[in-house]
Amino acid sequence: MAAKDLYIAALEKKLAELSGIEVDQIKKNQLANASSEARSIREMAEYVDSIQVKQAGQAVAGQVNPQVAAMFVHIKAELGEERGAHSLPPLQYDYDALEPHISATIMQIHHTKHHQGYINNLKAASEKLVEAEKANDIAAMNSLLPAIKFNGGGHLNHTIFWTNMAPKAGGEPTGAIAEAIKKDFGSFQSFKEKFSGSSVGVKGSGWGWLGYCPKDDKVAIATCQNQDPLQITHGLIPLLGLDVWEHAYYLQYKNLRADYVKAFFNVINWANVNQRYEAARKAAGH
Template identity: 45%
Template sequence: MAYELPPLPYDYNALEPYIDEATMRFHHDNHHNTYVTNLNSALEKHPEVDPGNVDELIANLDAIPEDIRRAVRNNGGQHSNHSIFWQIMAPSGAGGGGEPTGELGEAINSTFGSFDAFKEQFAAAAAPGALFGSGWCWLVVTSGGQLAIKTTPNGDSPYMQGEIPVIGLDCWEHSYYLKYQYRRPEYVQNWWNVVNWEEANRRYQAARSS
């Protein structure tokens, strides 16, 4: 079956003022939709390699025929990344923002020293000087079961490295330029106001049990 663009779990303007409605419409309806379309087009040539789950698909790129591997890597990675991105955000004060609690909160404090220290390290990794050009910044569960901050270039996913994403921040310019222009650090700082820690905690627990 062809992959489909997942609907947003909230209205386009629900993340205001931190992420604007125009960006959300442009980002979801145009950019993400294009990745889905291009992924389906590539897989039409070799439908037998598709397990029906995009995360599984991109986790095993060596099994993808060479003539479509780049297209699957780029577009499959971006489809997976964005599908996570929409889910790990929520309107501020209605599930978004605050601090992580439960197992994830404890793990962040244990790994990074405190939530504030974690945010500082995450922001440093996502800064233009550290993540040059386009890419993503992640909190992942490594293959050893530990939390770590990682970045991936372009549309690459932690799944491609055998790691499981807990939260991920899109650092491509299309995710923030209409509102923040070149000010990526301001975008990163404001993004914490819409992070859905309940969903992040669910993802962390699932990763730990898998």
């Protein structure tokens, strides 16, 4: 056995001693968790494909759920994309730029595979929505809502997430968002503890958020399941989002979500969060 192989074998043995889990099992767990979101994306694609649009004149009258249109409105506000014309937004940094806090492997898979998967499904759902509208099939339109919400939310949430991070970032915020956090949470440390606790505590897959409430002119913490968009779910304008689906951290942090959340604070792009906050306040007339 070559010296390199002996060295790797020794490292794997030590890892097994420290973790109590054989390396082969760790690798299997990594693959299983990395594929969990891919499976969800695939199942949603199959769901969209299964929806049958009735022929024109056969549809039953009714009302289209307003969340269908709202989802596309929020996407256009963030990305400037018209309904159905969706594409993967480029990152403003290299895949390895957030290391050691978030690995290049995670970033590349997350961006080019998972995010792209949501976009592919959203475009397919949009095409079927056009077909349903032409046939005036209200039932089919409403049946598409779960796919539009899941995939549209996945596209929107991830787009915000990428901009919320930056190399050589982190630390404490400055400017208007810093004042808002101090006013509504008492201190940055208090906010950090509450945001971290909420994000770690998300049951299953979902997101932790800092959002802005236009009505109360306050910032607030909220969580969403799966890819549910913050604004539709809680009425808050998204400022800072943290993806706590296992695919976002498992390859690097295993099942230690709390360590991943802690590391996230080293890459937060507070300039972007502040820009979002000031724009939201201005739009709300404050």
